Amino acid sequence: MSYIKAVNLSVGYDREVVSENINFTVEPGDYLCIVGENGSGKSTLMKTILNLIKPIGGTITVGDGLRKNEIGYLPQQTMVQRDFPASVTEIVLSGCQARCGLRPFYNREEKELAKENIRRMGIEDLANRCYRELSGGQQQRVLLARALCATKKILLLDEPVSGLDPKVTAEMYELIAKLNKEGVTIIMISHDITAAVQYASHILHVGDTVYFGTKEEYLNSEEGRFFLSGQGKDGGME
Amino acid sequence: MIETLFFYLGRPIVQYAIIVGVLIAVCSSLLGVTLVLKRFSYIGDGLSHVAFGAMAIATVVGLSDEMLLILPVTIISAILLLRTGQNTKIKGDAAIAMISVGALAFGYLLMNLFPTSSNVTGDVCSTLFGSTAILTLTTVEVWVCVILSLIVLILFVLFYNKIFAVTFDENFGKAVGTRTGTYNLLIAVIIAVIIVLAMKLVGSLLISALVIFPALSAMRLFKTFKSVTVFSAAFSVICTLVGILTSILITTPVGATIVAVDAIGFLVCWLISLAFRGRKG
Numbered sequence: 381m382s383y384i385k386a387v388n389l390s391v392g393y394d395r396e397v398v399s400e401n402i403n404f405t406v407e408p409g410d411y412l413c414i415v416g417e418n419g420s421g422k423s424t425l426m427k428t429i430l431n432l433i434k435p436i437g438g439t440i441t442v443g444d445g446l447r448k449n450e451i452g453y454l455p456q457q458t459m460v461q462r463d464f465p466a467s468v469t470e471i472v473l474s475g476c477q478a479r480c481g482l483r484p485f486y487n488r489e490e491k492e493l494a495k496e497n498i499r500r501m502g503i504e505d506l507a508n509r510c511y512r513e514l515s516g517g518q519q520q521r522v523l524l525a526r527a528l529c530a531t532k533k534i535l536l537l538d539e540p541v542s543g544l545d546p547k548v549t550a551e552m553y554e555l556i557a558k559l560n561k562e563g564v565t566i567i568m569i570s571h572d573i574t575a576a577v578q579y580a581s582h583i584l585h586v587g588d589t590v591y592f593g594t595k596e597e598y599l600n601s602e603e604g605r606f607f608l609s610g611q612g613k614d615g616g617m618e
Numbered sequence: 619m620i621e622t623l624f625f626y627l628g629r630p631i632v633q634y635a636i637i638v639g640v641l642i643a644v645c646s647s648l649l650g651v652t653l654v655l656k657r658f659s660y661i662g663d664g665l666s667h668v669a670f671g672a673m674a675i676a677t678v679v680g681l682s683d684e685m686l687l688i689l690p691v692t693i694i695s696a697i698l699l700l701r702t703g704q705n706t707k708i709k710g711d712a713a714i715a716m717i718s719v720g721a722l723a724f725g726y727l728l729m730n731l732f733p734t735s736s737n738v739t740g741d742v743c744s745t746l747f748g749s750t751a752i753l754t755l756t757t758v759e760v761w762v763c764v765i766l767s768l769i770v771l772i773l774f775v776l777f778y779n780k781i782f783a784v785t786f787d788e789n790f791g792k793a794v795g796t797r798t799g800t801y802n803l804l805i806a807v808i809i810a811v812i813i814v815l816a817m818k819l820v821g822s823l824l825i826s827a828l829v830i831f832p833a834l835s836a837m838r839l840f841k842t843f844k845s846v847t848v849f850s851a852a853f854s855v856i857c858t859l860v861g862i863l864t865s866i867l868i869t870t871p872v873g874a875t876i877v878a879v880d881a882i883g884f885l886v887c888w889l890i891s892l893a894f895r896g897r898k899g
């Protein structure tokens with residue numbers, strides 16, 4: 381039994397299919413990278429996995445002891461309130477929301493967890509700063525810490541490095557790889573095929589053709605060669 | 619001047635007005651941040667007009683306690699407006715504009731067709747802008763206000779963290795299993811109750827001011843959700859108190875005076891924030 385299993389999945393909005401025939405499985409400990417052109421339906425697929433929108437066809441099953449509220453999520457930026465007055469600690473703590481259920485206040489354990497994840501992301505010195513005054517990279521770390529408060533098991537990241545400079549991007553990838561080594565399953569959307577090939581264990585390519593397989597299989601597949609050459613990269617080609 | 623003030627403060631009617639004023643001030647300021655940032659403020663505006671329409675009907679029908687009609691009608695409208703805003707493709711704003719202007723027109727029409735007193739214009743004016751002089755309240759009205767305010771306060775404290783989560787990032791909340799729909803509904807209901815409450819104090823056209831000024835002022839100066847919330851409440855209470863007392867001393871309409879004080883307060887906060895920024899930069 382796997383964490384997530386999609387069979388013949390089609391995703392889209394209001395019955396309008398964006399992408400179809402998607403089949404993939406995610407096992408505990410995997411690092412799945414979702415690649416594809418702009419508008420190919422990557423974010424749509426992720427929202428479907430998260431149950432924010434309904435699948436148009438096919439099924440998604442969540443299993444192997446993974447519960448719906450044990451999924452951490454890092455949205456593609458725009459969704460968050462830009463002017464919101466909130467400190468880093470308040471935001472990270474709000475990741476514990478799902479653990480609370482109906483309990484109105486956070487308990488000591490949850491506050492510890494928030495502190496721990498702030499440390500894990502290396503942003504202790506920002507803990508009392510105002511979110512809206514942070515740089516893009518710092519904000520991404522805050523949101524990642526929040527996502528970690530929601531789960532120990534699986535993280536869904538929608539373009540976690542968009543808008544970050546090369547140095548911060550590399551740090552972010554290392555951070556995510558470290559989390560994966562610590563046992564957190566990762567599903568990440570990325571335009572950066574080089575990074576995908578470097579870090580991921582599996583690749584899901586959405587677009588006109590859908591491809592799913594391990595990284596090695598992908599590199600030798602037609603889609604993989606085409607996409608890699610299209611990006612002007614030569615990683616993995618003979 | 620001080621003597622006159624103490625003379626007035628000794629009278630129950632003034633004491634009631636102050637108690638009710640302070641409670642309404644606290645409640646209306648609490649959800650300000652959420653309203654402003656979730657772009658719910660137009661819902662607040664629309665609802666206050668609906669409340670006006672309901673008030674007109676209640677007066678014409680001759681209900682002994684107008685709240686019995688106004689409260690449910692406003693709450694139901696709040697829920698409906700929230701639904702239309704979210705689900706359909708028709709722009710929520712347009713729907714709300716239609717409903718609110720419609721309610722205003724029907725309300726005014728009703729009050730003119732079936733006048734309950736000789737001074738219709740005066741009645742309409744006080745429903746729109748609050749009472750012209752000091753707030754006159756019966757003991758029952760005071761109790762209703764106190765109980766509703768307490769309910770709003772308790773709900774807000776209990777759901778503070780949920781409201782934070784839903785306001786900051788609704789999709790994340792939904793993704794990790796928070797019942798965002800339910801909490802949005804709760805927020806809508808609380809807004810409705812606050813509007814009905816505040817209508818007494820400042821009239822239906824000026825309610826938005828009571829909700830928005832404290833939040834915007836606090837957001838100028840403070841950076842965490844908690845401090846913004848606490849400061850909003852304090853700001854709102856102080857402005858309302860100053861407003862009520864001023865209106866007594868120089869006999870101005872109470873609602874407009876409070877809003878004027880709020881506006882001045884906002885200006886002060888804005889200047890302070892500018893000064894701070896100037897010093898830092």
Ligand SMILES: Nc1ncnc2c1ncn2[C@@H]1O[C@H](COP(=O)(O)OP(=O)(O)OP(=O)(O)O)[C@@H](O)[C@H]1O
Pocket residue numbers: 393398416417418419420421422423424425456
């Ligand atoms: N809320 C929405 N309602 C209707 N259609 C939408 C909505 N959001 C996106 N779409 C459409 O769905 C398609 C896929 O969008 P999606 O956001 O999934 O692309 P993506 O692969 O994430 O692209 P990007 O790499 O730019 O993030 C696009 O054609 C887009 O116009």
Ligand SMILES: [Mg+2]
Pocket residue numbers: 422423424456538
């Ligand atoms: Mg996307």
